[in-house]
């Protein structure tokens with residue numbers, strides 16, 4: 001495959017690791033990366049080691065999107081004077097780092113959106129900005145919420161006209177596990193039930209992934225993204241203490257459901273997603289498992305099961321698939337296929 005230039009929007013817990021994992025994939029050259037306060041652009045390829053070293057313990061994950069900062073404090077693990085990507089010698093401060101990347105869009109094959117989801121329409125609005133800015137390439141996100149998929153689908157015509165191939169929900173869940181479910185479903189002529197149950201142990205990764213933990217708390221019945229966004233760090237610590245560091249989630253609004261439905265695998269209501277997050281141990285509290293139950297053409301009922309190795313980290317399971325799907329998206333884009341695709345659309349179909 002020809003070389004692919006790509007940008008990462010959001011160098012928080014996920015985006016930093018995406019840059020690192022890209023070093024292990026063929027033909028990927030990171031040329032731009034930004035967070036809320038800075039941007040680095042180099043078409044010879046970013047020096048990922050320098051950027052990671054400069055942002056180690058220095059992530060800019062202020063609780064904000066483009067709608068301003070919330071009541072909660074942020075800037076976790078700040079060591080130096082410069083917070084986030086501006087601490088890198090390759091970066092400079094920016095009032096609107098996303099616009100700077102849009103302005104270089106003609107030289108960028110793919111854009112990975114590792115942005116927060118504190119406002120449901122933040123990622124769709126960011127996509128609008130790329131389309132309006134004349135971008136024609138791949139955009140890929142790792143968002144979790146089902147309702148955002150519809151917002152992206154509503155933009156399908158706009159993306160097709162612009163020459164954008166948008167891959168949505170392409171992290172771990174949704175993403176890797178959605179694709180696995182679509183593959184496991186191929187044994188069946190009718191899929192009756194998809195059950196996704198994940199386990200994440202986040203002790204050493206906790207500081208870097210506070211953004212994800214906050215968004216996960218929004219999935220607890222007593223919270224939503226607005227209330228979770230406004231929690232102070234102390235309130236989050238108190239919630240974690242109340243759960244003795246182990247938080248269980250049931251019936252999560254994860255987009256695996258709509259992504260499997262739009263790929264014709266099963267009805268969204270037949271998909272359930274739950275999981276266990278342990279922020280005090282690195283060992284997974286449970287093995288991440290996808291169970292797909294269905295009926296075969298010759299009348300048998302069975303469950304196909306897919307499991308992740310317990311040693312694989314959340315960062316590995318989000319970023320490996322995200323970059324793999326990014327490359328699949330570039331193949332589609334170069335073949336002239338535009339619009340909105342989910343991870344299950346890029347697997348064998350029905």
Ligand SMILES: NC(=O)c1ccc[n+]([C@@H]2O[C@H](COP(=O)([O-])OP(=O)(O)OC[C@H]3O[C@@H](n4cnc5c(N)ncnc54)[C@H](O)[C@@H]3O)[C@@H](O)[C@H]2O)c1
Nearest residue numbers: 010011012013014035036061065116117171172173211212
């Ligand atoms: N699908 C999955 O399996 C999966 C797993 C984990 C995380 N996620 C998702 O990944 C996303 C990122 O998570 P994270 O832990 O890296 O969050 P984070 O808070 O650590 O990082 C977000 C980054 O976005 C940047 N940002 C925010 N607003 C911006 C703006 N207007 N312009 C430029 N940059 C901006 C921040 O500065 C920060 O660098 C979240 O939405 C999370 O839900 C998905």
